Amino acid sequence: MTDDQQSLFSQDAVAQPQAHYVVGKVVATFFSSPDSFYKVLLVKVAEQNIDWHEDEIVVTGNFADIQEETTYRFTGRSVRHPKYGTQFQADNYQNETPTSRSGLIAYLSGSDFPGLGKRTAERIVDTLGEQAIDLILADPKVLKPIGLRAGVQQTLLDTLRVNNGLEQTIIGLNAYGFGSRLAASIYAKYQADTLSVIQENPYQLVTDIKGVGFKKADQIAAQLKIDPRSPERLKAALLTTINETCAQNGDTYTTAEPLLTATMQLLEQARHVQIDPQTLADQLIVLAKENKIVGDENRIYLQPVYEAEWRIAENLKRLTTAEQADVPSERAVERAIQHVAKASNLTYDDSQTQALKAAISAPVFLLTGGPGTGKTTIIRGLVALYAELHDVSLDVNQYHDEAFPILLAAPTGRAAKRMAETTDLPASTIHRLLGLTGREDGPEQPTKELDGGLLIIDEMSMVDTSLFQLLLQAVPNQMQVILVGDKDQLPSVGAGQVFHDLLASPALPQIELTRIYRQDGDSSIIPLAHAIKDGRLPADFTVNQSDRSFISCNANQVNHIVAQVVAKALKKGFTAEQVQILAPMYRGSAGIDQLNQTVQNIFNPLKTAKQKHLTYNGQDFRVGDKVLHLVNSPENNVFNGDIGQIVGIDLANDPHNEAKKDQLVIAFDQNEVTYQRSDWNRLTLAYSMSIHKSQGSQFKMVILPLVPQFSRMLQRNLLYTAVTRAEQMLILLGDPQSFERSVTNESVNRQTTLTKRLKQVFTDEVAPGERVERPTSQAANPPADDQVTTSNPATAPSPNSAGADLATSDGPADYRLTPAKAQSGQIDPMIGMDGVTPIDFMPRVAGA
Numbered sequence: 001m002t003d004d005q006q007s008l009f010s011q012d013a014v015a016q017p018q019a020h021y022v023v024g025k026v027v028a029t030f031f032s033s034p035d036s037f038y039k040v041l042l043v044k045v046a047e048q049n050i051d052w053h054e055d056e057i058v059v060t061g062n063f064a065d066i067q068e069e070t071t072y073r074f075t076g077r078s079v080r081h082p083k084y085g086t087q088f089q090a091d092n093y094q095n096e097t098p099t100s101r102s103g104l105i106a107y108l109s110g111s112d113f114p115g116l117g118k119r120t121a122e123r124i125v126d127t128l129g130e131q132a133i134d135l136i137l138a139d140p141k142v143l144k145p146i147g148l149r150a151g152v153q154q155t156l157l158d159t160l161r162v163n164n165g166l167e168q169t170i171i172g173l174n175a176y177g178f179g180s181r182l183a184a185s186i187y188a189k190y191q192a193d194t195l196s197v198i199q200e201n202p203y204q205l206v207t208d209i210k211g212v213g214f215k216k217a218d219q220i221a222a223q224l225k226i227d228p229r230s231p232e233r234l235k236a237a238l239l240t241t242i243n244e245t246c247a248q249n250g251d252t253y254t255t256a257e258p259l260l261t262a263t264m265q266l267l268e269q270a271r272h273v274q275i276d277p278q279t280l281a282d283q284l285i286v287l288a289k290e291n292k293i294v295g296d297e298n299r300i301y302l303q304p305v306y307e308a309e310w311r312i313a314e315n316l317k318r319l320t321t322a323e324q325a326d327v328p329s330e331r332a333v334e335r336a337i338q339h340v341a342k343a344s345n346l347t348y349d350d351s352q353t354q355a356l357k358a359a360i361s362a363p364v365f366l367l368t369g370g371p372g373t374g375k376t377t378i379i380r381g382l383v384a385l386y387a388e389l390h391d392v393s394l395d396v397n398q399y400h401d402e403a404f405p406i407l408l409a410a411p412t413g414r415a416a417k418r419m420a421e422t423t424d425l426p427a428s429t430i431h432r433l434l435g436l437t438g439r440e441d442g443p444e445q446p447t448k449e450l451d452g453g454l455l456i457i458d459e460m461s462m463v464d465t466s467l468f469q470l471l472l473q474a475v476p477n478q479m480q481v482i483l484v485g486d487k488d489q490l491p492s493v494g495a496g497q498v499f500h501d502l503l504a505s506p507a508l509p510q511i512e513l514t515r516i517y518r519q520d521g522d523s524s525i526i527p528l529a530h531a532i533k534d535g536r537l538p539a540d541f542t543v544n545q546s547d548r549s550f551i552s553c554n555a556n557q558v559n560h561i562v563a564q565v566v567a568k569a570l571k572k573g574f575t576a577e578q579v580q581i582l583a584p585m586y587r588g589s590a591g592i593d594q595l596n597q598t599v600q601n602i603f604n605p606l607k608t609a610k611q612k613h614l615t616y617n618g619q620d621f622r623v624g625d626k627v628l629h630l631v632n633s634p635e636n637n638v639f640n641g642d643i644g645q646i647v648g649i650d651l652a653n654d655p656h657n658e659a660k661k662d663q664l665v666i667a668f669d670q671n672e673v674t675y676q677r678s679d680w681n682r683l684t685l686a687y688s689m690s691i692h693k694s695q696g697s698q699f700k701m702v703i704l705p706l707v708p709q710f711s712r713m714l715q716r717n718l719l720y721t722a723v724t725r726a727e728q729m730l731i732l733l734g735d736p737q738s739f740e741r742s743v744t745n746e747s748v749n750r751q752t753t754l755t756k757r758l759k760q761v762f763t764d765e766v767a768p769g770e771r772v773e774r775p776t777s778q779a780a781n782p783p784a785d786d787q788v789t790t791s792n793p794a795t796a797p798s799p800n801s802a803g804a805d806l807a808t809s810d811g812p813a814d815y816r817l818t819p820a821k822a823q824s825g826q827i828d829p830m831i832g833m834d835g836v837t838p839i840d841f842m843p844r845v846a847g848a
């Protein structure tokens with residue numbers, strides 16, 4: 001096999017319009033993608049109707065378990081690769097089973113099908129024709145007139161499915177337009193049932209398969225002529241809308257009115273039908289009965305998120321009430337604080353001392369503070385205190401068989417790295433700590449139980465509801481938990497505002513550090529950050545300082561001015577890694593995309609035509625570029641917001657590229673990762689990035705443009721987060737009103753109920769253990785059909801009525817009811833729709 005032959009699997013070939021076939025034996029598999037069905041085969045041609053005069057041809061496409069030395073019929077088109085010539089791109093393929101009448105009869109009466117004689121085989125072919133196998137596989141009911149014995153029919157079906165099933169499935173998935181990666185995940189989930197699941201309810205994919213959205217499922221449903229008013233469609237649209245609304249706003253729940261309005265829009269626009277609001281509202285009740293959503297007062301949650309908030313509260317209660325071993329005496333703590341202060345040459349101020357004292361003795365403790373107030377100092381102090389009080393060594397090399405007793409973790413790789421540097425101890429991401437893959441999407445994920453005595457989490461404001469629930473679930477009773485963060489920063493990317501909500505709970509001991517230490521005489525960035533936090537801009541805001549400046553300009557001038565500032569920084573010796581442009585939005589002349597392009601050409605210009613680079617998603621990637629990772633990939637130890645550098649570009653058509661694939665090699669702080677083309681959507685240029693993505697990182701110089709075009713985003717916590725990313729230099733540009741507006745625009749709180757759950761659990765409104773031990777089988781039991789649909793919302797049995805039944809039985813009460821409510825048998829009239837019933841809702845939507 002030559003290099004050239006191996007390279008034929010490049011997909012950059014030019015398609016020709018003709019559809020043709022090639023029949024032949026597979027003699028070699030040149031390439032088989034490890035994570036999809038994509039393959040490149042060498043086929044010995046037996047028959048073809050393309051203009052081909054050689055014995056062998058290269059065939060590419062999505063194939064399941066192709067057997068070498070087996071003959072297949074490939075249908076598709078010949079394509080011409082600019083360098084490697086003609087190859088055959090198959091859309092469809094099948095094991096070359098006989099298609100002539102006599103061939104089919106011989107096949108069906110052969111040894112593959114015990115119990116089927118020649119006569120029966122003839123009857124099958126006479127009844128169903130030469131497409132008999134396809135027809136049987138598509139619908140076994142076609143065999144009914146043949147009158148086969150049940151056992152014989154089953155064997156026939158099983159063998160046909162084995163011989164043809166996987167291929168049919170892959171072909172079917174291709175026909176529905178799934179790329180090879182999605183096809184692989186779908187097949188991995190449903191196996192032999194893949195096509196029947198899709199045909200029965202394509203909307204199932206929306207909940208089961210990451211990457212399949214409502215619109216895709218809806219297209220398939222339209223293809224299958226599934227009723228656009230079918231309950232499955234309505235339910236999928238409702239779930240999608242709850243998910244998207246919550247994700248967009250960071251809320252943990254939504255309410256009926258916006259949910260129904262947005263769902264109606266989605267349903268009506270996608271397939272141009274009118275939907276009866278009453279029918280839609282009924283499906284909301286069905287979803288609750290199916291335990292996919294939960295209604296509580298006027299709130300509607302996705303079940304896992306609802307569960308996560310409760311479990312956070314319950315786990316915190318568990319930890320705060322668990323009996324503590326080895327609690328040091330107050331005197332011992334005071335003495336140890338004196339030793340630690342002396343050793344680190346510091347005099348802790350009152351609130352720092354209080355924080356140290358309280359944190360080292362409490363099972364759970366929260367520490368917040370703005371930049372330079374001493375959070376890291378306290379983390380370091382706590383580590384030293386713990387070591388002294390519990391007589392443990394801080395030399396990690398001394399721990400061979402037992403775990404190091406102090407666990408340090410943060411939500412991103414960068415924050416974890418900073419934590420490790422400032423403490424001189426190992427620190428990891430929370431995902432790593434828990435052994436999570438990053439694909440977890442519910443509270444039921446098994447995580448390993450943590451081992452140790454003290455857990456400190458930094459950058460807590462970035463931790464979302466779902467991750468925090470998984471973390472707490474893994475904390476054993478005796479482990480002390482200290483959560484450190486800056487409450488005024490942007491909340492997590494994922495749903496919730498966990499740190500904010502925890503701090504709002506009086507049940508959890510906490511301290512806010514307010515005294516600013518890192519002023520270094522002439523630093524003006526930290527005082528600026530504190531002023532912003534307090535809702536004002538300092539009087540000298542637009543006056544240039546030694547470490548900060550303000551350049552007034554309009555949106556169209558931003559790009560040009562940023563270019564000038566960056567060019568100057570480069571001249572002064574700043575590197576791309578040290579200079580970070582932050583902006584709130586991607587689009588527009590002052591947006592992230594435009595600025596990325598401009599700054600890339602300053603820090604990493606394309607110098608010669610020969611320089612390796614490639615274009616993807618409208619961006620030019622070059623060796624040396626600074627790139628941002630957009631999602632969590634714990635398998636590579638790379639996380640959302642991590643910054644790396646392109647250190648290698650391998651092009652498939654490069655004769656020296658042994659992998660024969662286009663790939664990018666990126667060096668991150670912690671490791672080097674190779675990205676195949678299918679993973680490039682995880683990357684973007686990082687010269688300029690969103691303020692949200694910059695959380696957890698700091699940079700020597702930050703350049704921050706704010707202009708009226710960003711008005712939708714301008715909020716106090718956004719500006720505060722951006723400004724606190726700057727370590728030494730801050731260049732602000734744009735119009736002063738936009739900055740003023742950000743400061744006065746108090747950050748809008750997200751819709752969450754964690755504080756409420758904490759109150760309920762800590763004040764024993766809900767008895768301890770009541771919810772956690774709730775038997776899931778009862779909750780998951782769908783009700784009888786007649787309980788589900790109702791034409792009169794006022795008398796509709798709500799999901800909570802099922803809860804009432806549970807509560808009155810001997811078993812634990814359903815958590816959706818307070819015990820008082822349950823006892824009185826009082827039920828809500830309509831799930832999540834206090835004051836909003838479908839009837840109220842109908843006229844507005846119908847436009848009546």
Ligand SMILES: Nc1ncnc2c1ncn2[C@@H]1O[C@H](COP(=O)(O)OP(=O)(O)OP(=O)(O)O)[C@@H](O)[C@H]1O
Pocket residue numbers: 346347348349352369370371372373374375376377378517518
């Ligand atoms: N009690 C103290 N006396 C003297 N210096 C202190 C004291 N507390 C903190 N510092 C110093 O103030 C500076 C800022 O402290 P530290 O880095 O702990 O703050 P931080 O809140 O973690 O800041 P950031 O969030 O910006 O990283 C450090 O140089 C630290 O040594």
